Amino acid sequence: MPSIGAVSPHKLHFAEPLPLASGAALAGYDLVYETYGTLNAARSNAVLVCHALNAGAHVAGLDANGQPGWWDNLVGPGKPLDTNRFFVIGVNNPGSCFGSTGPMHRNPATGRAWGADFPVVTVEDWVDAQARLVQRLGIEQLAAVIGGSLGGMQALAWTMRHPGRVRHCIAVATAPSLSAQNIAFNEVARRAIITDPDFHGGHYYAHGVVPRRGLRVARMVGHITYLSDDSMEAKFGRELKAGPDGPLSYTTQDIEFQIESYLRHQGDKFSEYFDANTYLLITRALDYFDPARAHGGDLAAAFAPARGKHFVLVSFTTDWRFAPARSRELVKALVDNAAAVSYAEIDAPHGHDAFLLDDPRYHGVLRASFERIFHELGTL
């Protein structure tokens, strides 16, 4: 399947402060974005891609380092989200650490890095920032918004917050809110970071250090929740670092099992590039997402603005982070609003991470959805 080839990011400055759910506002900020494909004359073929925790604007194609985008298997010429047909936008959310204004940047109020003073941002805040970008790009209405996991929450929030500006919503491996267990895992990760002596209350930039120990543990625990029990068992089982017939080392501090080696490697890699304050901000955005809250817990009432809109929801059977039952809650609330909902529950072994993989049934659902959206373009 051909790739888009080399791509480069763009950056736009937004001078007008962004009002936030918390009551605070984010003063002038930059957004980094990428686009793929061509905006048609009617400006009707734009698709916005929302990112999850560990990703940014680089959705597809190859960046300056030759790295493919995080959803390159989905987005490109002839791919399910076909850039020969659609104008695709990837944008990095404020508070993240992949180019847009975040806690590592200069706080205009103090002249120093924001650090822990970066305002708490929510899924709805991000969607508002994205809506400004879309407007700046001259797009009145998106053909679709798509995202997986936390990105799926943003896709859903678009239909509640800016229903007139999006026609289709595709939300994969997501949930209407975090469960107590989801929040609990986030909190473990946050405590690991915050109690790392190198965190310095979130102002570690000034100390020239990074709370790497905390980031490693945070990533390790996160990673366990991204994989299914079965896929971890199939991939690692009880295999020893010393090989299948290797002797046991009887060690408490060193690596004995392959799964330990893998997790440590994931933690080490992550701690090299991910910002600790961003980790706190993004896990909190996850925790706070709960559109039903403003409606006394009535999710259907929250989705009232999405009435009559088109939704595609996908979940994966072995995803225990955002299990299919959570997607079914969404389907019910949408159907209660007479929305047009397609829901696919894919029997995939890979757990939550499946939303990033190219399972043919999953990609088949997305391909068919974008086919439909493309053909609708001619009827607008």
Next chain:
Amino acid sequence: MPSIGAVSPHKLHFAEPLPLASGAALAGYDLVYETYGTLNAARSNAVLVCHALNAGAHVAGLDANGQPGWWDNLVGPGKPLDTNRFFVIGVNNPGSCFGSTGPMHRNPATGRAWGADFPVVTVEDWVDAQARLVQRLGIEQLAAVIGGSLGGMQALAWTMRHPGRVRHCIAVATAPSLSAQNIAFNEVARRAIITDPDFHGGHYYAHGVVPRRGLRVARMVGHITYLSDDSMEAKFGRELKAGPDGPLSYTTQDIEFQIESYLRHQGDKFSEYFDANTYLLITRALDYFDPARAHGGDLAAAFAPARGKHFVLVSFTTDWRFAPARSRELVKALVDNAAAVSYAEIDAPHGHDAFLLDDPRYHGVLRASFERIFHELGTL
């Protein structure tokens, strides 16, 4: 239900070194134990209770601080394990931090605390130490050995290692080995401890500090795996610390949700009394338990010494740490050896922690099992 009342621990010294699975040996060591009830004249009514991670010899009754034992709901006069009928022994395993020789005690080879030099101990090593204690108490054969979780592994190991010295095995909420996911969670906890700057490579005693940050995170992540998703949802859901209608604080570092408050409290409490080196040793004993390994992965072959013995296995439907499927693996291996196996899968909502609770169906199974064992005493 009456309790045993006040109890006090005993301590015995064992001068003969204990050979360990690793090839090392534990030099002279102390074991702390408690007993409840009376050994009959035939010395045939002794039941050994094996503990899991966060417990010791104090199984039942009230200690000097008035604290009930960790399995007080099970063990006592008229209780399922009836101390009017049985002589019950609780023993703290070497390497633990509840009285028996552990890493905080003096290493005779150096004159300083063992710290990280305490030898790695396995489930089988513990069972060997327990067997010596039982012998010292003048008991040739136990009527039964019982344990839950890691304690269940010890109960199982007795039947393979000392089959002539135990008649019945009761193993609750346990597994024939840890899965990759189980090991992964243990490794996250260990990394949190080991990378805490106060760990000092395991020799923190000499520095007058405790790796409390790491212990807190370790306990938090452990605790999540002890509870079921459902029970956490029922108990905490998305309830705010500020109360059901309380305003959101929009904080990344402070507590917003009740589940966070609960987990932090669990972590804080645990870090006040649990030893970090013990945490490493005990999680490793869990990781290493794998009786099938010495038999090319054939669990039935591992249980060959248990041929004809009586087993009771119990699992809990919502236990995702040691799920019912793991107990069924054990049942199959035992049945293959013509062992007499009773297996109960209890539909309880509490996850792994259910083994410590007094669900009436669960306790009914144990009561009936000990009735049977008691009546068998008259036929010996």
